[in-house]
Amino acid sequence: MTTTSSVTAATSTASTSAQTQLSTNFDTFLKLLTTQLQNQDPTAPMDSTEFTQQLVAFSQVEQQISTNQNLETLISLGQSQSSNLAMSYLGKNVVLTDGSAVLTDGSASWTYGLDNDASTTTLTVTNSSGKSVYTATGETSAGTHSLDWDGKDNLGNQLADGTYKLTVTSVASDGSAVTTSVASKGLVSGIDLTGTDPQLVIGTTEVPLSSATFVTD
Numbered sequence: 001m002t003t004t005s006s007v008t009a010a011t012s013t014a015s016t017s018a019q020t021q022l023s024t025n026f027d028t029f030l031k032l033l034t035t036q037l038q039n040q041d042p043t044a045p046m047d048s049t050e051f052t053q054q055l056v057a058f059s060q061v062e063q064q065i066s067t068n069q070n071l072e073t074l075i076s077l078g079q080s081q082s083s084n085l086a087m088s089y090l091g092k093n094v095v096l097t098d099g100s101a102v103l104t105d106g107s108a109s110w111t112y113g114l115d116n117d118a119s120t121t122t123l124t125v126t127n128s129s130g131k132s133v134y135t136a137t138g139e140t141s142a143g144t145h146s147l148d149w150d151g152k153d154n155l156g157n158q159l160a161d162g163t164y165k166l167t168v169t170s171v172a173s174d175g176s177a178v179t180t181s182v183a184s185k186g187l188v189s190g191i192d193l194t195g196t197d198p199q200l201v202i203g204t205t206e207v208p209l210s211s212a213t214f215v216t217d
Helices: 002-038 048-087
Strands: 093-096 098-103 106-115 120-126 132-137 141-151 164-170 181-190 199-202 204-208 211-214
Touching: 098 106, 098 181, 098 204, 106 164, 132 141, 164 204
Parallel strands: none
Antiparallel strands: 093 181, 093 211, 098 164, 106 141, 106 181, 120 132, 120 164, 181 199, 199 204
């Protein structure tokens, strides 16, 4: 929350400074214009084209600053709404449908679905760096299945708690790909608002708010 507030405050300060500078420059311009008009040669009046162009330029800059300020307000409102939404997830189970799940105390679970029967199904678990750490043969019948993983790689090494992702690859008997889906569930124990986007704390790991598709009690 602190970081977001600091960024918003800094941007707002910059806009206020720009508006102040524009007002100062415009006042100076008007004083110079008035002085020039008062002291011009009546027989050879000054061309007003340049003054008009400068007035238009000031107007365009003022409109741009106003637009930026409105955008800052919209961004701030969006961040506030995201924070409020994230807080409403506290203490509830969320369903993640991007394939990720949180390994906590050596345990992570997924459900995966096959739209049609498959000839082969391969389950691949990758770590946060995208490296494959575990592979297994999955179910081949159409429907919903589950994978309960103990957090060990294929060599039997216990992996650290964190976020892991399951990818399901199924192939039909004719060689065509079978459509699959993956989901997992985790209890939100905290909310991290220090960054630009709220993060849901599940176990000892944080996942983006955007990863949560459903919320259950």
